[in-house]
Amino acid sequence: MASARFRRAFQYPDDSGDDQYAREELDEEEQERVIQNLKRLNNRRNSEYSIIFTTVPIFSAAIYMPLVLSSSSTNPDRCLALTSMLSLLTTAFTMRYSPHSNGHSQTQQPLSLINAVLCVLLVLIHFAYLPRESWLSTELITSLMPGAMLATISVARRIMSSVDIKGLETLRYDYKGA
Template identity: 55%
Template sequence: MASARLRKAFRYPDDSSDDERGREELDEEEQERVIDRLKALNEKRNSEYSIVFAAIPLFSSYAFVASILSGSSGLYERCLSLFGILSLLATAYTMRCLPLQRPDPKGKRPMTRSNTIVRVQRYLLPLNAVMCVLLALIYASQSTTESRLGIQPITYLVPGAMFATVLVARQVMLSVDLKTLENLRYEYKGA
């Protein structure tokens, strides 16, 4: 005898039914736990990224240290190497110590204390950018076949590349905005 098959009625995915696959709504406490867990995860990732992207410029500064310590390098080369090291140190400081600031949607600036550290932090990015451009111009002015410097001219592009990488990493870190998730919270209206 032929086996009989039972057929289930077709239902659209948005049909409300009492099956296991349906998603339960979160109450206020569960929402808070999820948001807090996401915040903690985001802070942990940001901390890891800031350590890694601060260490890379510090390790890259080794390329300029040999030129400063070398007795055969001239004053010009030592000054350029010092600029490279200062730029890489400023890049590492930018990644590790400067706070991430999200722009206010209303265009307001946050209130800050006026002290020396805040002023240094405000001018650090433009000064670092100027040093990177200066070193890139020196690279462009050096011919690759006739270099009077003991260090390869392409090394002067390293601070600019590190600075650009850190700025991109900071933008990626800022792209995760949990404030919008908090605004999407709903009030659970239970029985």
């Protein structure tokens, strides 16, 4: 008998006495406390993100003020700068005043669509009317900024609405504490 094999009896993971994977069940009060704490943390985080992502487009709109106020700017330059400012302010408005839920509000969807069209038009106008030598210049960056802000805000809003605390309430179990 050179190789003897020993057989061990099958044991369920719970029967092993190893409490590494054991978890403590929560009673109704503890579940409610955990859910309320998660709601409070999520609301605070959403509020912070909302403030941050509202101020960034507002400050970005200030970049266009010299073009609007300069006497050396041409009317088309002023018009493009005003359109960029309008787009950035619309993005800030959407971030601040539209709800952060998965559903769309009545004003959010058309406003976001109009804003996206404005952003695309700014880039198309840049490529259509500027000479080919100046395509990769600061004018390109200023024409891309409203679209980049809109995309960033859209991603931030999607992330903010992806946390569904209300879904936790449906996962409650009826465990009565001792």
